[in-house]
Amino acid sequence: MSIAVLNQVYTEARRLAIAGSNLAVGDFRLKKLVEPLEKSAQKAPVFGVVAKAIDKLVAGAEKESAQALLDLSSLVLAILYTQGQTSVEGQPQPIRSKELSLSTTQVPARLIKPLIEALTSTGSGRMETIKEGFERGAFDDIRLVNPAVKALDDTYSEIADFVTDNILPKYGKTIVPEIKDKIDIKGRAGNVRRLRLLHQLEPSLARSIVLDAFENGSKEMKIAALGCLGDSPADLPHLLEQAESKSKDVRRVALGRLGNFNEDDCIKLIIKALNGADRELVTASIRQSQSKPSGKQSSRRRNASLKSYSSLRIKPNSIRHSSVLISYWLATNNEQTKSAWHSSPPCTTVAMNSRS
């Protein structure tokens, strides 16, 4: 009860300090508090001291009011500082920790501080700082997790992409809730990266968002969603459709993802692309299809189709043809293809470059 009175004294003193000490003289709200204070003084003399201080203020002259108000405030504050409540009501529960696997914070301030600034602000020179920090293993430090996630939306896309591809995957599934909650399917750059990352970390969780973005998202999000399709056979019709899209970007992504499949339709499309202007777009797809484990029968079929293509192109003349065949050779180590481009000078150069 008595502490409540002191809190009231503080509130009034604060009010008067805001308004100006001249108004404190004769202030009736303060005057009213003198009586309860004097009563409490019987139990604790300090209340009597406070009462006297109030008297001095309200009954004093205006030119003394500033000093008197400061003295009263000092007195009341000194007492209130001893009355702080530390506890709180409620039943404590174990912390629902996300338990990041990194558990070290031994990176020195000189390295971390510029990194945090580089990740959360704008300006030049940040990419070098971040790259250097990454090379020195600074991102193993838990204090950089949140700034790194923020960098998904960095205005400089190189930084945002670098963080998305190299740094954030390290943190694993722990950051999934953080990313998932913030995806906007109508969004652009940052959201595209979030979707890509989510798909990388937790493909099953990402599925519904991917489909939603593919149907209803903005242009950039649709392409990003397309890049996440291909994990399930149900996606094949979508991919086949988009592989014939007018936009090169869309075709690139679709053809890239078709590498996951071995169906005849896919092979036909890939060969068609090889024959046409889209041959560079299918390189990754071919490589991926070779490295993907698949049934023996389907892989034989695939190899047969691609072999037939390469036999048609025994003497490739252009560098572009060569690069496709080289990637096929690298993926399959196919002797026939090897002999094919050995015979053609432009191919040899390209081959030497790619062999390293």
Next chain:
Amino acid sequence: MIEIDLSFVESAAINSAALANGRGLIVKGKFVALKHSDDKTVIFGECKGSGASNYQCSCDFVEPSKPVYRCTCPSRQFPCKHSIGLMLAWVDGKKFSVAAIPEDLQAKREKIEKRVEKKKVEVDKPVKVNKSALAKKIKAQLEGLDLLEQLTLDLARTGMGNTSAKTAKQIEEQAKQLGNAFLPGAQAALYNYTKLFASEDGHVEGEINSQKRERIYSQALDQLTRLNALVKQGRKYLQARLEDPELKPETESAIAAWLGHAWQLRELREAGLVQTDVELIQLAFNSYDDIARRELVDTGVWMNLGDGKIYLTQNYRPYQALKFVKGEDSFFKVAKIPELCIYPGELNRRVRWDGMTFRAVEPGDLKAIRQHAASEFAPLIKDIKTHLKSPLADRHPVVAINFAKISQIGNETLVVEDKKGERIVFTETGLAEEPASCHLLWLLPKEMFQNQTLIARFHHDIDAGSLRVKPLSIVTESQVFRLTL
């Protein structure tokens, strides 16, 4: 014997640019000669520079706790990039040939030895004080306090609500006079008041909105009472010194520092405020920009492994001197200090030293931290409240406490409990310049929440009437897990 590693070189460098330049010298192959002395106490060499002749640089470790860097280049930085490059070459394991110590280096060594000897003799001799100059200074300080009193009373009279950006600027102008009156501490205290009325970037140019105003009034009133106390206690202290010119700066309380006295190590030694052969371990670190003081500040929180006291180091780097004053960094080893000077004050006293060596942290050190930390919250909280009572006290003391568990209440509130079930709630508010740390607690492995030692900073919220803690680090059996910087 030179025992330096990469982290030593990194911490010796003034800033990262110097380090990068030193590294660049090696990469570009600018070092023409790399040598070391027979007893391996000094490394020296020749480096190509932009001048006509090569630069001769050296790093002398004859006194391991006080390495000396010398170079003939015109840079005034110590260590210059050539010395840093030399040390980096040593750490990298490059080929250094044995050679005799050059004559001039030897001569300089002897000069230092003579100077150290002279200092030792001088220390015994009492320093002569110019009494009339001191009396003049104290009078100027007393006048400064009169000015401070007048400013403070004016602020109280006009009212905080009527303190606009314009009036705050005017006050800052007047505060400059306090600096002239040998009262930099009082000046800083006044800036601490005016900066509350400043906008985000620290300038009192634009007006702050009414929401922000409402939040700062309690803090502003607290600051006014501090200024009031500074005037009263400062006046009493200075009068006493005026009456007795023999009187040394006071050591019982920190009033001298609050007024702005910059303690010299010699003065602290004379006053007996030293401890010898101390081992300190750093518990937390922060580096921030104090816009009001126009300085960068590096502060460390350390524990004395011997008696468990928590000390603070403060390294002030004025904007104009950033190139020359070394920025500090987090320190992950145990500092072995032959002579630790301790400033007057209470609870977390400021310390400074001149010369140290280091060793790796051992499990025994982490155990020592736990043994020194308070195990029961109730008596600790009582001590903290008693400390906070004093108007000029440090409002945000740091403590080490052993806890039984850290848990959550509801979705947002985090509490720490001791083995008796006494609780303290966490808060993110502490010192304005300290990075947020509570949010990291949600990412930690579960072991961190049971039976560890917490390094925490107390914060009393005047409006809410609550006393809370902000976590700075958690000390486990294997490491000091830092949450700030």
